[in-house]
Each structure stands twice: as structure tokens, then as C-alpha cells.
Amino acid sequence: MGEIIFWTLIRMAVLMPLVWAAQPYMNYATWWTCGIASLYAGILHPAIIHYRWYLEKNKNVLDASLCSSCRYFDRTAVLCLLHDSHPTSEFLPCDGLDWQPGTSVSITKEADE
């Protein structure tokens, strides 16, 4: 997930100055239309595609692994919060020994309660 955000920010940092620099070369209405279209095509659409690819790549871990029903599993990052490691369909950081039932709960939230 962090990779998606990182590359979205990089694309924003590159594209937004280019769109801004193009303003003097177009009339205002055309600049707005082209600006919105290029921001969608260059930033939003790639982020959506990347996120769908991320969900597809991690589908087995998110839906059908031991970690998916563990309280230490962070679904948004596909991360075991207890071992600070990314489980895969072939690799469980705890080998199932630390599994505890429950939905994904942040360790920091538990500590705060």
C-alpha cells in the first residue's frame, strides 16, 4: 500500500508542475479540461489500477489464510503487526503459533485501551 501512495505522490510531484506550466499556452477553459484529464490519466487512474493489482496479488492472504482471521493481521498493509512481517500464501511469520482469533486490531489501539 505504501508503494501505491509513494508512486502516486511522485506522479503528482511531476505532473502538477507540468500542468501548471502549460497554463500560459492555452486558454483557461481548455487548460482546465486538459488539466483535469491529465490529472485523472496520470495520477488517479494509475493509482486505481495499482490498487486493484495489489488486491489481486494479495487475494489469497486477505481471504483464505490463517492470518486473515487473526487479530494481529493488518489488512490494509497485509502485515502481521506482532512480527512486523508480511505474510504470503506460502509464508506465515509465526508458523501459526501466535494466531489469535479476531478481526484485525491494531496493537497500538490495544495498548491505548
Ligand code: SF4
Ligand atoms: S500472529 Fe501469526 S497468524 Fe497472526 S497475523 Fe501474525 S503471522 Fe499471521
